[in-house]
Amino acid sequence: MTTVERAQGSATPAVRGPRATRWLLALAGVVAAACGLAVSEGVAWALRSETTPVDAVAASVRDLTPGPVVELALRLLGEAGKPVLLTGTVVAVLLLVGYAASWSQRAPAVPGVVLLVLAGTGLAAVLSRTAPAMGAVLSVLAGLATWAVVLRVLGAPLLSPAAAVSESRRRFLQRAALAVLVSGVVAVAGRAAGGARRSVEAARRLLRLPVTPVVVPGGASLGVDGVAPWRTPVDDFYVIHTAIAPPAIRPEEWRLRIHGMVERELTVSYEDLVARGLSETWVTLTCVSNPVGGDLVGNARWSGVPVRELLAEAGPLPGADAVLQTSADGWTCGTPLAALTDDRDALLALAMDGEPLPVEHGFPVRVVVPGLYGYVSATKWVVDLEVSRYDEISAYWTDRGWGEKGPIKTMSRIDVPRDGDSVASGSVTVAGVAWAQHTGIEAVEVQVDGGPWQQARLGRVPSADTWVQWALAVDVGPGEHEVVCCATDTSGETQTAAVADVLPDGATGWPSVRFEAG
Ligand SMILES: Nc1nc2c(c(=O)[nH]1)N[C@H]1C(S)=C(S)[C@@H](COP(=O)(O)O)O[C@H]1N2
Ligand SMILES: [Mo]
Numbered sequence: 001m002t003t004v005e006r007a008q009g010s011a012t013p014a015v016r017g018p019r020a021t022r023w024l025l026a027l028a029g030v031v032a033a034a035c036g037l038a039v040s041e042g043v044a045w046a047l048r049s050e051t052t053p054v055d056a057v058a059a060s061v062r063d064l065t066p067g068p069v070v071e072l073a074l075r076l077l078g079e080a081g082k083p084v085l086l087t088g089t090v091v092a093v094l095l096l097v098g099y100a101a102s103w104s105q106r107a108p109a110v111p112g113v114v115l116l117v118l119a120g121t122g123l124a125a126v127l128s129r130t131a132p133a134m135g136a137v138l139s140v141l142a143g144l145a146t147w148a149v150v151l152r153v154l155g156a157p158l159l160s161p162a163a164a165v166s167e168s169r170r171r172f173l174q175r176a177a178l179a180v181l182v183s184g185v186v187a188v189a190g191r192a193a194g195g196a197r198r199s200v201e202a203a204r205r206l207l208r209l210p211v212t213p214v215v216v217p218g219g220a221s222l223g224v225d226g227v228a229p230w231r232t233p234v235d236d237f238y239v240i241h242t243a244i245a246p247p248a249i250r251p252e253e254w255r256l257r258i259h260g261m262v263e264r265e266l267t268v269s270y271e272d273l274v275a276r277g278l279s280e281t282w283v284t285l286t287c288v289s290n291p292v293g294g295d296l297v298g299n300a301r302w303s304g305v306p307v308r309e310l311l312a313e314a315g316p317l318p319g320a321d322a323v324l325q326t327s328a329d330g331w332t333c334g335t336p337l338a339a340l341t342d343d344r345d346a347l348l349a350l351a352m353d354g355e356p357l358p359v360e361h362g363f364p365v366r367v368v369v370p371g372l373y374g375y376v377s378a379t380k381w382v383v384d385l386e387v388s389r390y391d392e393i394s395a396y397w398t399d400r401g402w403g404e405k406g407p408i409k410t411m412s413r414i415d416v417p418r419d420g421d422s423v424a425s426g427s428v429t430v431a432g433v434a435w436a437q438h439t440g441i442e443a444v445e446v447q448v449d450g451g452p453w454q455q456a457r458l459g460r461v462p463s464a465d466t467w468v469q470w471a472l473a474v475d476v477g478p479g480e481h482e483v484v485c486c487a488t489d490t491s492g493e494t495q496t497a498a499v500a501d502v503l504p505d506g507a508t509g510w511p512s513v514r515f516e517a518g
Helices: 003-011 018-046 053-064 067-101 109-129 134-159 165-206 270-276 307-314 337-341
Strands: 255-260 266-269 279-286 297-306 322-327 332-336 347-352 366-368 382-388 411-416 426-435 441-448 453-455 468-476 479-489 512-517
Touching: 018 053, 018 067, 018 109, 018 134, 018 165, 053 067, 053 109, 053 134, 067 109, 067 134, 109 134, 134 165, 255 307, 266 270, 266 307, 270 297, 270 347, 279 347, 297 307, 307 337, 307 347, 307 382, 322 337, 332 337, 411 479, 426 441, 426 479, 426 512, 441 468, 453 468, 468 479
Parallel strands: 255 382
Antiparallel strands: 255 266, 279 297, 297 347, 322 332, 322 382, 347 366, 411 426, 426 468, 441 453, 441 479, 479 512
16 A cells, blocks of 8 residues: 555545454454463463363363263364364354454454353353462463454554544554464463473473471471461462472582682582582471461471581682672572671571472572571572672662661460360460571460460470470360460570551561360
């Protein structure tokens, strides 16, 4: 088309028939549906969801189809059955959204309702096939958002009465091409990321590390029902990170560089670490975002190489007081140099509870520092340690208003009874956990209905670096009761009653629970 023609086109807009607009709107719906499906599949792959929305819906269709029909289909289609089912699912979605979009002008609510119903179907399908997993839910939401945005962006020029036909069509095509391109890239990138993760998982499974079997120290567990187990099962261990999908790093590719204010720069490989021999120690990790009574805390046995040994070889220069840690995904944190060089077991950990670190927990190597909240110390997928000075570094969370030093605050938690429980009156066991990593818990006291403070029994722990279980049987009559608890650490410091929010450097206050005795 020449410039003259285009100028004429916009000067005297041709009137587009409602039928033509309807077809174009339907096409917009088909394109939006394709983009949404591509994005949701890409997100599901990247986040390694056990299933993708399309797979899950296809599988649900198969399961809901009467047996004889499935058998007949299998006989007729054989090996082609699965691709036919998947293609059928995709085509059905494209047609449905296309048809719904064709109503955009006359009944604008129709496309929205259809998108929500389809997304709801996808969500129900993925949730019925996987344990509720973030990846599955996010993939459906990403698909829904893509549908809505693409449909809107493509539909707008068609629905705008002012635009000339040729102009609006050109814009429609440009936008459609862009949407398809972007969604295609998301799908391909997601697939690639998921593939890398799968191969790293395979490498992880084949690894054999020189670690001893995990044995929970005798006396650590008080055996009270409902109290968090002293050793947190790996699958229940809290996971916190900023990475959308965890980095996929093969052990043989991993390197750690130690540099900055040091006499000698050092680079170590995974093999180097294994060859040094692994120390093993129980450490309870805690997140600064854990509210009073919260469960962003977990205890595991870590195997690794003490950071102080590597730092001693590098030789920190006088004046250095901090180490800037960086992960493979670019997350950073600043850690007091002293906490990494003193005699505590700050580790470059390779194993958690006797197995190579799970990818979510930092495979192949992470840092674990007893006594410091995770955000200033526990770098997962760590690749770089720069010895430096606090006045010269800045790090991810401290840039966002969180405290520079993050020592863990002495804390206790009541696990039983739970808030709102009803129990039989008489003797009631109140129990929970308490922690003051690297200082150690000296005592936990319990107060019932504002009465006298009573000493709880404590579990026996191997070091000051883990949490402690506590329990106490109290006598209560029928009615409403409130219990409060409070820990004292071995430095003589008693957990403060002052209520503070998690920001900037960790919550404080006494936990309390109300329950009913009958
Ligand atoms: N690379 C990286 N490491 C990280 C984080 C992160 O966002 N990225 N979060 C930190 C925070 S805030 C905490 S509390 C711990 C949590 O460790 P976990 O997920 O193994 O429990 O990891 C720390 N290490
Ligand atoms: Mo954290």
